[in-house]
Amino acid sequence: xxxxxxxxxxxxxxxxxxxxxxxxxxxxxxxxxxxxxxxxxxxxxxxxxxxxxxxxxxxxxxxxxxxxxxxxxxxxxxxxxxxxxxxxxxxxxxxxxxxxxxxxxxxxxxxxxxxxxxxxxxxxxxxxxxxxxxxxxxxxxxxxxxxxxxxxxxxxxxxxxxxxxxxxxxxxxxxxxxxxxxxxxxxxxxxxxxxxxxxxxxxxxxxxxxxxxxxxxxxxxxxxxxxxxxxxxxxxxxxxxxxxxxxxxxxxxxxxxxxxxxxxxxxxxxxxxxxxxxxxxxxxxxxxxxxxxxxxxxxxxxxxxxxxxxxxxxxxxxxxxxxxxxxxxxxxxxxxxxxxxxxxxxxxxxxxxxxxxxxxxxxxxxxxxxxxxxxxxxxxxxxxxxxxxxxxxxxxxxxxxxxxxxxxxxxxxxxxxxxxxxxxxxxxxxxxxxxxxxxxxxxxxxxxxxxxxxxxxxxxxxxxxxxxxxxxxxxxxxxxxxx
Numbered sequence: 001x002x003x004x005x006x007x008x009x010x011x012x013x014x015x016x017x018x019x020x021x022x023x024x025x026x027x028x029x030x031x032x033x034x035x036x037x038x039x040x041x042x043x044x045x046x047x048x049x050x051x052x053x054x055x056x057x058x059x060x061x062x063x064x065x066x067x068x069x070x071x072x073x074x075x076x077x078x079x080x081x082x083x084x085x086x087x088x089x090x091x092x093x094x095x096x097x098x099x100x101x102x103x104x105x106x107x108x109x110x111x112x113x114x115x116x117x118x119x120x121x122x123x124x125x126x127x128x129x130x131x132x133x134x135x136x137x138x139x140x141x142x143x144x145x146x147x148x149x150x151x152x153x154x155x156x157x158x159x160x161x162x163x164x165x166x167x168x169x170x171x172x173x174x175x176x177x178x179x180x181x182x183x184x185x186x187x188x189x190x191x192x193x194x195x196x197x198x199x200x201x202x203x204x205x206x207x208x209x210x211x212x213x214x215x216x217x218x219x220x221x222x223x224x225x226x227x228x229x230x231x232x233x234x235x236x237x238x239x240x241x242x243x244x245x246x247x248x249x250x251x252x253x254x255x256x257x258x259x260x261x262x263x264x265x266x267x268x269x270x271x272x273x274x275x276x277x278x279x280x281x282x283x284x285x286x287x288x289x290x291x292x293x294x295x296x297x298x299x300x301x302x303x304x305x306x307x308x309x310x311x312x313x314x315x316x317x318x319x320x321x322x323x324x325x326x327x328x329x330x331x332x333x334x335x336x337x338x339x340x341x342x343x344x345x346x347x348x349x350x351x352x353x354x355x356x357x358x359x360x361x362x363x364x365x366x367x368x369x370x371x372x373x374x375x376x377x378x379x380x381x382x383x384x385x386x387x388x389x390x391x392x393x394x395x396x397x398x399x400x401x402x403x404x405x406x407x408x409x410x411x412x413x414x415x416x417x418x419x420x421x422x423x424x425x426x427x428x429x430x431x432x433x434x435x436x437x438x439x440x441x442x443x444x445x446x447x448x449x450x451x452x453x454x455x456x457x458x459x460x461x462x463x464x465x466x467x468x469x470x471x472x473x474x475x476x477x478x479x480x481x482x483x
Contacts, residue, residue, distance in 0.1 A: 084139070084344075084380060085383025090146065090333060091158075092117070092125045092128050093128065093149075094335045094461070095128045097335035097336065097339055098336075099336055104312065108336070112474060113336055114180050116472050117149070117150055117171070118180035125151035125154030125155055125158075128154075129154065129157075130457045134454055136164065137164070137444050138444070138447070138449075139342040140405040141164075142403040142404075142438040143389070145386065145387050146166060146167065146168045147242055147334070148172070148217060149170065149171055150170070152169070155168050162451055165389075165393070167240060167242070167389075168202065168210060168213070169212070169242045172215050172216055172217060173191075173222065174222065174226045176221035191226055192233060195212075195233070198212050209439055211239065213240040213280075214233060214242075218247065218251065219265045227269075227272060231276065235276070239388075240278045240279070241278055243281060243282065244283055245266060246266055247286070248285070248286065249314075251265055252286050264287070266291035266295060267291055269294075270291075275294060280386055281301065282331070283308070283309060283313055285315070286314065287317065292324050292326070295321070295324070295326050296324040296325050299327075301385065301386040302327070303331045303386065304316055306349040306350045307333075308332065315353070315357045317361075318357075319358070319369050322370075328382060329378055329379070330343060330346050330347060330378045343379055345430075347375050347378075350378065351370045355367055372422045372426065380395065382394075403437060403439065404437050406435040407424070407428065407432050408432055409428070413431070434446060434447060435447075
C-alpha cells in the first residue's frame with residue numbers, strides 16, 4: 001500500500017532523527033520523546049500497558065516494551081512524550097476567570113479575590129476544580145501543584161474523580177491588612193491545626209495521586225510563628241511548603257521596613273532559616289543576586305509564571321536562577337491572573353519573555369536564552385522535582401509511573417516539524433494534545449475527557465460562579481458599550 005509505505009518512511013525518518021538527537025544528548029535524558037505511527041509494527045513503536053508503572057525503555061537499547069495504545073482516530077504521525085507538570089495553579093479560583101483583569105495586585109487581592117474566596121463553599125471549590133482540571137487535561141497536564149484554596153476537601157474530591165495527580169494546599173494567613181472578617185478571626189494555632197487535619201485526611205489518597213502540602217499565602221499575611229511552625233511541621237511530616245515569594249516591589253519594601261532586613265522577602269526567609277529543599281517559591285520576581293544565591297544554596301524550587309508575571313509582577317531573573325543551579329518550573333497562577341490555564345501557552349511565553357528580558361537587563365539581544373530543550377525540561381522533570389515527586393514522575397523511565405501525553409503534530413499549527421523539540425515549545429497548541437494518561441489510566445482519549453461530562457461541568461460552573469459573585473458583592477465595571 002503506497003499510502004502506508006509513505007507513512008512508514010516518514011516514521012523511520014522521525015525515529016532516526018530522535019535516535020541521532022538522543023545519541024548526542026540534544027534531547028534531555030529526563031525528557032525522552034518517542035515517535036510512532038498507528039500503522040507500523042516496528043520495534044521502535046512505544047507501547048504502554050494500562051498499569052501504574054511505565055515499561056518504556058530508551059530507543060538506544062532497541063528493547064521492545066509491551067504496551068497497548070488506545071485506538072486513535074488519526075493515522076498520522078503521533079508523538080508520545082512524558083507528562084507535563086503544572087506548578088502554581090490555583091484551581092479553586094477557576095470560577096473567578098475575568099473578574100480581576102487590568103488592575104494592580106492590591107486591588108486584585110482586596111477588592112476582587114479575597115471577597116470571592118471568602119464567600120466560596122466546598123461545592124464551589126469542587127466545581128471550580130473540575131472546570132480547571134478539564135482545561136489542564138486538554139493542555140496535556142497530568143500533575144499540578146495548588147497554591148492554596150479555602151476548601152481543600154472539595155479540590156481533593158474533584159482531583160480524585162478526574163484522575164489527575166496533585167499537591168493540594170490550604171491558603172493560610174494569620175495576619176494582614178484588609179482581611180475578610182472570617183479570615184481575620186483565624187489564629188496561628190487554627191492555621192497549623194487545620195493543615196495537620198487536612199494532611200491526615202487526604203495525604204496519599206486517590207491511589208497515591210493526592211498529596212497535601214503546607215501553605216503560606218505570602219509573607220505579608222504570615223507571622224514569624226506561623227512561618228517557623230509551618231517549616232517545622234512540614235519537615236516532620238516530610239511534605240512540601242508552597243508560598244508566594246517576592247511578587248511585587250511593595251512586598252519587599254514592607255519587609256524591609258517592618259522586619260528590618262536590607263532587601264526583602266527572600267533575605268528575611270534566609271535570616272529565619274525558612275528556606276529549604278521542600279519549599280516551592282511561587283513567582284519570585286523581585287530578588288537580587290544575593291537572594292538568588294540564598295535560594296540556590298538552600299535547594300529552593302521556583303515556579304515561573306510568565307503570563308501572570310507580565311500582567312502584574314514584572315520580569316523574573318529566570319536565566320540567572322537557572323545559571324545558579326536553581327530548579328525552575330513553569331506555572332500559570334490562577335484564572336483571575338492569567339485566564340488561560342494552558343502549559344502549552346506558558347512554555348511558549350516563558351522562552352520568548354526571557355529572551356526579551358535580556359534587552360531590558362543587559363541592553364542586547366540573546367536568542368539562545370531559555371532554548372526549547374530547557375523550557376521542555378522546566379515543564380517536565382523540573383516540575384516533578386518541584387513537587388518532590390521526581391522519583392516517580394517527570395520522565396519516561398523504567399520503574400516510573402505511567403504518566404504521559406500523546407500529541408498529534410500533523411496539523412496546520414505544527415507542520416512541518418523539522419525540529420521536533422522546537423515545535424513542542426514554539427508551535428504546539430492545546431488542540432495538538434490528543435490523549436493523556438495518568439497513573440496508568442487514560443484520563444483523555446481522542447480529545448474526550450473520560451471521567452466527567454464536560455458539558456455538565458460547564459453548566460454547573462456558570463451557575464455557581466454567578467451565585468458566588470452575587471454573594472461576594474463583586475461588580476465588574478462596564479468597559480464599553482456593546483450589543
